[in-house]
Amino acid sequence: xxxxxxxxxASAEALPKAQNPxxxxxxxxxxxxxxxxxxxxxxxxxxxxxxxxxxxxxxxxAYDYNALLAGPSPxxxxxxxxxxxxxxxxxxxxxxxxxxxxxxxxxxxxxxGVVLGLIAGFFGGIVDSFIMRVCDVMFAFPGILLAIAIxxxxxxxxxxxxxxxxxxxxxxxARIIRGAVLEVKSELYVEVAQSxxxxxxxxxxxxxxxxxxxxxxxxxxxxxxxxxxSASSLSFLGFGASVTQAEWxxxxxxxxxxxxxxxxxVFFPGLVIFLTVLxxxxxxxxxxDTLDPKLN
Amino acid sequence: xxxxxxxxxxxxxxxxxxVKHLSKRFPVSKNFFGRPTKFxxxxxxxxxxxxxxxxxxxxxxxxxxxxxxxxxxxxxIAPDEGEIWFDGTDISKLSAKExxxxxxxxxxxxxxxxxxxxxxxxxxxLIAEPLLVHTKMSAGERLKRALDLLEVVGLSRAYGExxxxxxxxxxxxxxxxxxxxxxxxxxIIADEPVSALDVSIQAQVLNLLRDLQxxxxxxxxxxxxxxxxxEMISDVVAVMYLGHIVEIAPNEELYGNPRHPYTQALLSAVxxxxxxxxxxxxxxxxxxxxxxxxxxxxxxxxxCPLATEKCSHEQPPVTMVGERHMVQCHYPDKSIA
Numbered sequence: 001x002x003x004x005x006x007x008x009x010a011s012a013e014a015l016p017k018a019q020n021p022x023x024x025x026x027x028x029x030x031x032x033x034x035x036x037x038x039x040x041x042x043x044x045x046x047x048x049x050x051x052x053x054x055x056x057x058x059x060x061x062a063y064d065y066n067a068l069l070a071g072p073s074p075x076x077x078x079x080x081x082x083x084x085x086x087x088x089x090x091x092x093x094x095x096x097x098x099x100x101x102x103x104x105x106x107x108x109x110x111x112x113g114v115v116l117g118l119i120a121g122f123f124g125g126i127v128d129s130f131i132m133r134v135c136d137v138m139f140a141f142p143g144i145l146l147a148i149a150i151x152x153x154x155x156x157x158x159x160x161x162x163x164x165x166x167x168x169x170x171x172x173x174a175r176i177i178r179g180a181v182l183e184v185k186s187e188l189y190v191e192v193a194q195s196x197x198x199x200x201x202x203x204x205x206x207x208x209x210x211x212x213x214x215x216x217x218x219x220x221x222x223x224x225x226x227x228x229x230s231a232s233s234l235s236f237l238g239f240g241a242s243v244t245q246a247e248w249x250x251x252x253x254x255x256x257x258x259x260x261x262x263x264x265x266v267f268f269p270g271l272v273i274f275l276t277v278l279x280x281x282x283x284x285x286x287x288x289d290t291l292d293p294k295l296n
Numbered sequence: 297x298x299x300x301x302x303x304x305x306x307x308x309x310x311x312x313x314x315v316k317h318l319s320k321r322f323p324v325s326k327n328f329f330g331r332p333t334k335f336x337x338x339x340x341x342x343x344x345x346x347x348x349x350x351x352x353x354x355x356x357x358x359x360x361x362x363x364x365x366x367x368x369x370x371x372x373i374a375p376d377e378g379e380i381w382f383d384g385t386d387i388s389k390l391s392a393k394e395x396x397x398x399x400x401x402x403x404x405x406x407x408x409x410x411x412x413x414x415x416x417x418x419x420x421x422l423i424a425e426p427l428l429v430h431t432k433m434s435a436g437e438r439l440k441r442a443l444d445l446l447e448v449v450g451l452s453r454a455y456g457e458x459x460x461x462x463x464x465x466x467x468x469x470x471x472x473x474x475x476x477x478x479x480x481x482x483x484i485i486a487d488e489p490v491s492a493l494d495v496s497i498q499a500q501v502l503n504l505l506r507d508l509q510x511x512x513x514x515x516x517x518x519x520x521x522x523x524x525x526x527e528m529i530s531d532v533v534a535v536m537y538l539g540h541i542v543e544i545a546p547n548e549e550l551y552g553n554p555r556h557p558y559t560q561a562l563l564s565a566v567x568x569x570x571x572x573x574x575x576x577x578x579x580x581x582x583x584x585x586x587x588x589x590x591x592x593x594x595x596x597x598x599x600c601p602l603a604t605e606k607c608s609h610e611q612p613p614v615t616m617v618g619e620r621h622m623v624q625c626h627y628p629d630k631s632i633a
Binding site: 187188189191192193194195196197198199200202207210211 | 370372392396397398399400403404406408411412413414415416425426429430475
């Protein structure tokens with residue numbers, strides 16, 4: 001046997017030149033300028049969220065009765081609100097709460113959606129029908145309306161906004177992951193896992209789930225933008241952060257009373273929300289285009 | 297080879313695998329209430345024995361039910377009728393959970409070397425996976441065994457860290473074989489293991505399979521549509537047509553003295569590398585009937601040059617025409633050439 005082994009090592013063909021998938025991915029991704037810009041802005045805003053509260057030029061909650069509703073000026077570059085609080089400082093400080101709410105809600109909703117989608121797709125049959133029909137019912141409501149209904153039932157507050165946004169994230173992820181599972185499940189290596197003797201749980205988590213990660217990452221990045229918008233909307237409608245908290249939606253909500261006299265109160269938080277959502281969407285689009293082999 | 301096969305067979309009288317009257321059909325259309333109305337009859341009343349240490353091949357056209365038979369024996373799918381005895385137990389009616397531990401004794405090598413390896417796992421983890429599932433070995437022991445196996449199948453230990461996409465088809469098939477070997481199975485079901493490979497690589501992999509068989513005393517169930525490959529590796533060959541086994545014979549006997557008209561036609565179609573040799577080709581008329589509408593009587597009668605009235609309504613009996621030579625034909629003594 002030792003003879004044949006050595007001769008076979010010699011005769012087995014040389015290893016083909018390996019292509020590093022990570023390098024290829026980075027190369028393709030960087031060709032998409034808008035996605036790179038989106039990613040840069042996301043990184044920037046995440047840094048702000050972390051260090052924002054400590055670099056504010058003013059205390060975001062300090063009143064200054066000498067500068068009520070002042071427009072943008074060298075002292076207050078984005079102006080002040082009706083209590084004289086510096087809008088720029090409040091937006092810097094609010095990044096943490098706004099992004100934190102949206103990201104937490106997205107993570108919770110995605111996790112639940114992924115588990116349901118995995119179960120539905122992998123086991124099929126009645127379980128699948130049941131989960132998907134429940135999702136259909138939830139799809140029948142516009143997302144934000146569902147979140148409002150949930151928050152209206154369990155009461156206002158940041159935590160409840162997270163729950164509300166998370167709940168309406170669940171069905172779309174359940175559906176996306178189910179689709180991805182059905183695709184991966186038809187792969188030969190999943191049948192091979194069964195023939196090796198893997199348990200169904202092992203097959204599901206070790207062999208099927210990693211195949212859905214791509215769909216998961218892409219949709220997660222696109223979902224965060226929507227979640228920021230929804231969380232801000234809920235705060236704007238008065239369901240989320242209280243008016244005293246520095247949160248983008250809450251700042252916007254307060255500012256609407258002075259739309260005619262002090263439009264900067266609405267403009268700057270609105271702009272920041274808009275740019276952040278846009279950045280997440282561009283990044284998500286870029287990721288999807290890079291990862292989807294059919295679009296290359 | 298044949299002497300050794302016979303020796304092995306006589307040494308252990310009990311077959312490792314014994315299939316009795318196995319049938320499987322798949323629904324293809326359903327009525328309004330979800331009741332199936334039309335079936336594809338993939339495997340029909342198939343019986344054979346595989347002796348320990350031998351290579352038993354099933355050969356036939358695509359769609360004749362050979363892959364279904366292998367999946368039934370591995371219990372990836374459940375049979376509708378019949379028994380499958382493996383190593384002394386009837387596994388045909390076991391539940392999916394009960395079948396799982398059996399897979400330690402019965403592993404598969406698949407046709408598609410590209411699709412059968414999970415692209416997101418390292419080669420060493422792929423090979424060690426059956427060990428993880430079936431044994432209580434530690435991670436270090438599993439790794440050592442996986443790397444040892446890489447050497448056994450003729451690959452470098454250094455390849456363990458790599459991912460499947462870095463390998464060629466032949467190398468991947470070696471990885472698949474290493475994985476099947478990891479748990480020291482008694483039976484390896486090889487479903488068209490070389491069909492996706494270049495001819496030069498085919499020979500390498502077949503030689504590897506044969507060496508491993510001697511080294512580890514393996515029993516193979518070998519599925520192929522390639523008569524030359526089957527002739528090279530088999531001890532006993534079964535010929536399938538439309539879900540029926542029409543002839544089973546020891547390798548030399550089948551290639552030297554085929555008794556079923558279908559086997560004769562198949563063998564006459566094998567090209568001979570001699571331009572001067574004028575060979576009688578037996579051309580079969582008509583197309584392969586649909587497996588959802590198998591002809592009555594002998595399934596082959598619609599295309600058989602010897603068919604008579606009797607063939608169209610009477611199922612031919614199982615006739616033994618020699619040592620382990622079974623043929624299912626009304627006229628096993630006639631030749632079509």
